[in-house]
Amino acid sequence: MTHSILSDLPVLPLAESFALTEAYKLDIFPEKVNLGQGVYRDEECQPWILPSVRSAEEFLHRQHLNHEYLPIQGAAQFTKEARNLLFSPQLAQNENITSVQTVAGTGANHLAALFCARYLRPKNVFISDPTWDNHHLIWETAGPDIKRKLYPYYDPLTRSLDFDGMIAELENSAEENDVVILHACAHNPTGIDPTHTQWQKIAEIVAKKRLFVVFDSAYQGFASGDLDADAWAIRYFYSTLFGDTSLPTSATPAGMIVCQSFSKNFGLYGERIGALHLVTPRSVSPQGAHTHLVRLIRAEISCPSLFGERCVQAILTNLELRSKWEEDVKTMASRIQGVRMLLKLELEKIGAQGNWDHIGRQIGMFSYTGLSKTQVHRLREVHHVYMLENGRMSLSGLNGKNVAYVARAIKEVVDRD
Incomplete structure (x- = not known):
């Protein structure tokens, strides 16, 4: 044989x-x-x-659209609307945020890991204990030379957030430019999120240690039913660390990434629709980093998928469909x-x-x-x-x-x- x-x-x-x-x-x-x-x-x-998605599908079918390739970075209107949804239209206008379309949240996380491994070169990536199991596989695959460390998150005795353990681990073990993965809301698997006061403390540690945060936002709307409330942590970190009134540049982390999924809040699981948003310090243009993200996308998938993106874009740009979708999210x-x-x-x-x-x-x-x-x-x-x-x-x-x-x-x- x-x-x-x-x-x-x-x-x-x-x-x-x-x-x-x-x-x-x-x-x-x-x-x-x-x-x-x-x-x-x-x-x-x-x-x-979702009824809003069904309506969007019917609208799109009436348009007799073609099936051409999207640009490598995705549809510009889609990434704009995705950015608005996460950061708010006011913050999303700032020039230190750049966005690309991804193959859902998993693709965004994978692209984030590839980008960090190649260009940030952190010594460690800190992952909550416990977490979505794919975080470990993604970083093992995309950044095998980066040491994966766990930070305490769940206290099995009190069945609540081990906030003191989390802060102590980041304070004592994290080094400048190390990556910290944070769940934006509705933590998977625990269903336990930090309070606003606790988020503020985490942001202080991130600034003090100059850590690079990767937010995983897979459940916007599912934590509270309120899309804005569920984006609070992301907006706070952006405003505090990278916004117009943020820290001096010398105390600003190298950047921040937000991985966004539309699988859950649009019910588009199999369409694989997501986005990655890269934030840079105010004094740094994100355009160079954007071109490197585009290069990584080209090597992996060439360009993202079309139909699900059209559904999301149709809903987020139409007031009637947007209102119907927000009610659908509240229903779920x-x-x-x-x-x-x-x-x-x-x-x-x-x-x-x-x-x-x-x-x-x-x-x-x-x-x-x-x-x-x-x-x-x-x-x-x-x-x-x-x-x-x-x-x-x-x-x-x-x-x-x-x-x-x-x-x-x-x-x-x-x-x-």
Whole structure:
């Protein structure tokens, strides 16, 4: 038999959330529940095409548009509207922000890692413990020479933010130009965000140590239902560190990147629509950096995708569609908050062992339940309830019909211990 070096490559496991979805599809149990994948579902636990997106699609089909290539950096109107949405129209006009279209949030994070690895050359990248698992894979792939360090984020004893641990780690271990990945809102997987006062303290540390922040903004609108409120941290960091009234240039970090996804708040998961926004100090033009971003995009994807971008652009530039979309976002956020409280109350009503207040305090699409890996396995094997091994539950898989079943299943596994 011919030997190839490829013969020595081991078979790697599928990413956990995708593997769970495949296992769920094969499960024939009638009361199975999928709480694994981070996608929105309606009250019937079915994919929901936002009415605003449906209207945009119908509008676009009437235009008889072509399917030509976009520019390498994406559509100019799209990146302008994406920038306005994150930074506000007032701040987005400033000349020290440049934007490119990406292959959703993952593509933005990957492009950020490539850019930082090649041009910033940090010694370390600090990632929250825990975090979205793809952060580690992205930086391992794009910046293998950059040391990945964890900063404390979640305190399992109090089931709340370990703010003191986070600050201490950044204070004591981070060096100038090191990268810090921050979740802009609705932290994945914990559902716990810093308060405004805590964000201000984090910004102080970033300025003092001259760290390079990469914001991951995947859930704007899902934390509170308010798009502006969910962008507060990004706008505060920009205004404080890089805006017209920011710190002296000598105390300003080298820059900041915001990775933006439209998968969740537009329901355009498979269209892969996102943006990367690069901020430079006031005295530095971002145009040189922009051309290097464009070069990286050209080498990887040549140019971004078209149809989903057109949907987002149509909605954000039309007052009627924009208003309808904002209501759609509120609908999704409200339903998730509703089932979150239903689950908490149901667990308390049936006397499930432990305190479940943390479920009600958390925000966004997920609940970090505090269930152990053993308990999660039993939920899946015995009760056919699927969630990630770390105990992260995607709440949109719950509804009025299955929440009592899920609560009883959780009670059974926690009461065994």
